[in-house]
Amino acid sequence: MRNIKLTIQYDGSRYKGWQKLGNEDNTIQGKIEKVLRELTGEEIELIASGRTDAGVHAYNQIANFHTNSKILNKEILTYCYKYLPSDIVIKSLQEVANDFHSRYLAKKKIYIYKIYNGTFHDVFSRKYSYHVPEQLNIEIMKKAATIFIGKHDFKSFTALKSKKKSTIREIYSIDIVKKDNDIQIALNGNGFLHKMVRIIVGTLIQAGLEKITIEEIIEIMHKKDRSLASDTAPAHGLFLKEIIY
Amino acid sequence: MRNIKLTIQYDGSRYKGWQKLGNEDNTIQGKIEKVLRELTGEEIELIASGRTDAGVHAYNQIANFHTNSKILNKEILTYCYKYLPSDIVIKSLQEVANDFHSRYLAKKKIYIYKIYNGTFHDVFSRKYSYHVPEQLNIEIMKKAATIFIGKHDFKSFTALKSKKKSTIREIYSIDIVKKDNDIQIALNGNGFLHKMVRIIVGTLIQAGLEKITIEEIIEIMHKKDRSLASDTAPAHGLFLKEIIY
Known part of the structure; x- marks a missing residue:
């Protein structure tokens, strides 16, 4: 076989x-x-x-x-x-090798989320990037991202409904890079819960729009309640970049 | 008004x-x-x-x-x-100003032609880049590009049928840049005849595939006969980049 x-x-x-x-x-x-x-x-x-x-x-x-x-x-x-x-x-x-298993043996996953931060959308990236017309404050987003780094219970940041499964995951890094109107957020972790990347990105966007404070994000993390966190950022900006075994 | x-x-x-x-x-x-x-x-x-x-x-x-x-x-x-x-x-x-005219006053035009030079096409650029699966020799393409620089009669490199209109144009530069599998050809000139950019790019691709020599391109230019030049590169790789007034 x-x-x-x-x-x-x-x-x-x-x-x-x-x-x-x-x-x-x-x-x-x-x-x-x-x-x-x-x-x-x-x-x-x-x-x-x-x-x-x-x-x-x-x-x-x-x-x-x-x-x-x-x-x-x-x-x-x-x-x-x-x-x-x-x-x-x-x-x-x-x-x-016969015992290679794509899911069980995955050690790290890297996702990229793309945002287009211009007044009008870009016609060429409109299907591969989330258009946010209001100016995002990148420095605040970078600060907010540090909250998620490390081993945490991400219960507030997942659409996962099961109460039995662990919602603890470790995020190794979140890198946010801006070039002209393009923003790329790279998230590297040992695994991500259902919709976790998009809810974290939704939260970072709210932080960048100064509609939520760093302190509020920390509080949401502690309360372990999905209903408190920001909206899920749309699917078309998200890319599975790499799996490390 | x-x-x-x-x-x-x-x-x-x-x-x-x-x-x-x-x-x-x-x-x-x-x-x-x-x-x-x-x-x-x-x-x-x-x-x-x-x-x-x-x-x-x-x-x-x-x-x-x-x-x-x-x-x-x-x-x-x-x-x-x-x-x-x-x-x-x-x-x-x-x-x-009232006398501004987009066509008459255009001094320079810059076009970009994008090629994806990997064995398989790239799903994200498939509508915005021409997929050439065979390895292109960039150095030969750069050499071939120099033939087109300057003031020339581009009769062999246009789909224009009119015999009355001038087919003389000046190309200021052709820059070819390769990054991973992406090749970008930037053409800067005082104007381009009907399909001229795509026929020049088609010729550069044939040169890069070593199916046509530098000497043959020079000869085609001199003979002023469209039927001798290469096929027109497809439309979806071509971008009008900038108009300079």
């Missing part, structure tokens, strides 16, 4: 997210499994590093699958490139 | 180009004139620095129009932003 690891780039705009939902076809997982099934004649089950929500993009999503097929790696890659829609590309493919 | 100058950004993907064609609505000029007509109650005629072909994009197209309307500049801008489709944005607006 072979274990094959894929590095996948996708434009999430027209998909309901990574995870296959019943018979529905408009998910990234569904599209790739279909092509692999047609190629190998086997039922393929892709294991990804994690789900991405509807509309979220990926530069380097990682997924693996097991197969008995003897088709050459290069042929799998070429076939996928030919038959996948143009908004999903398998960039590379490697045969890995 | 006021003369108003517009700086316009557009994603040309879904349009038949700048120029209005009879009753057809799917042109950039047609879209903007319609919104200005609704706002002012006047028949507005936009004069652009030049036409862009179907599928070609613009960062800073310049156009002007005359109006008797007394509506404030800021209100015109806000109204256009609200009612234009999201792939056309009027970035700024200025009142100019």
